[in-house]
Every structure is written in C-alpha cells, then in structure tokens.
Amino acid sequence: MKDTNIKNEAWKYVVITDSTTDQRLLKKGRIGVYAYTLYHFYATQSAIQQTNKVWITDSFCRKGLHWGRNKFEQAKKILIKEKIIEEIQRKDEKGHFTKKYIIIHFLYNPDRLTPNPQAVKPASGKETTNALDKKTNALDKKINASKEKIINYTLKDRELTDLLYSLVQKNYSWVKQKTEKALEKNCEEMNRLNRIDGWDYKQIEFVIRWSQKDDFWRQNIRSVSKLRKQFENLIIRIKEKSNKNKIAII
DSSP: OOOTTOSOGGGGGOOOBOHHHHHHHHTTHHHHHHHHHHHHHHHHHHHHHTSSEEEOOHHHHHHHHTOOHHHHHHHHHHHHHTTSEEEEEEEOTTSOEEEEEEEEOSBOOTTOOOOOTTTSOOTTSOOOOOTTOHHHHHHHHHHHHHHTOOOOOOHHHHHHHHHHHHHHHHHOTTSOOOOHHHHHHHHHHHHHHHHTTOOOHHHHHHHHHHHTTSTTHHHHOOSHHHHHHTHHHHHHHHHHHHHHHTOOOO
16 A cells, blocks of 8 residues: 555554543453454554545454454454444445445544545545544544543442442342442442541441441431431431440440
C-alpha cells in the first residue's frame, strides 16, 4: 500500500485506543484477552488505512495473529457483542457480496483525520466513508461518559453497605439482590453518613448490627437511606436500652 496519504510515517505504528474499552475486554478473562488482542490488531490496520472503517478479511487476521478459526471467532464475537466493532458487507449490482469492512469504534485520533477515500472506497463507488459517523459518535460519548464517572465512596462504605444488605437478607430472605447501580448509590449515601453527618465507621457498623437484631428497627431499616434518616433516633434508642441493661455502647 502506498503511504502518500499518511502525514507521518510513524503514524502507521501508533495505535491509540480507549482505556475503558481495553479494561472492559481484559475483565473477561482469557477470551477477553483474545478479544483485546484482536481489537488492537484491527486498530493497527485502522492506523495504516487512515480510517476506522477497515477493509480486512478474517483469513488475513488469523494469519497475522497465528490463530486458529475457533479462537478468532470467539474473540470477534465478543467485539461485536460489546459493540466495539461492527461488520458490514455490500453487494454489487448483480447481488453478489463484495468487500467486507470492519468499523472500529472508540479509537482516538489526535488530529481528527478524515479517512482516505481511495484506501477504502466502497465497491459501488457511490458512498464516501466517514471515519466518525453519527452512530460512532453516539457510542463514543457513551463510553467517555462512563470513563469520566467519579466514584464518590470508599471501600469502607462498600463494606458497610454490603454488611447491611447481607443482614437484611438474612432477616428477610425474600428481599431481592440489589443491582450494581443501586449498590453504588447506596455506597454514596453511606459515604454521606460518614463524611457529611460526621458519624465514624465504627459507630455506623455498631448501629447497623444493632438495628438488624432489634425486632422493631430491622423492619424499618432495610436501606442505607433509611439508616441515614433514622441514625440519630437509633443512637437515642440504643442508649436508652443500654442504660436499662447496662450494656457498653459505642
């Protein structure tokens, strides 16, 4: 392939991918590592062809990676499922399939280069390639939003949140498991109980355990928001009972 349309010869060897996308793949274990490797192979071809719409065949990828068909197909399936790549293939005027293209999402181009239309010109000759079409932009915004998300709680907040819900489920087996998104919101609320309301974690843990042993309060404290709302009342009630029973409290 001629390099006349590449601004910098070194650009052929520079591949900049989204770190969030990389982490999504690597968390999937061995198959995720295969998908990660294939993703970067596609990205390298994208850099060479100067577009995120790459003309590339499966056999070329398998040969370049020294992979068998099974490993390649598993890796490619993950990339498609995660919407990291998109496969398209056109038909000519006679209805025969022509070139197959792979659209690669979440690539970073510091110069915002437009693709080289000669390198990836469709067989029909009617469509021009847009390296970042509307669909890609929408997906990029979504992944960047998740990348920029700030975590507003600590490991201790998560530990105490998990403690509360484990005790609640022990008391009430019918309570549904919280989704990860719901747990994160509860962890943030737990953080506010400590950071804003001023209760230290030892006090919070004591109150959580006490509330889930009390016949009345365990019915009313089944979420972190309720725990925070009733925390002072719980402290008062604990002190009243401790005075009667001479129990050492926090």
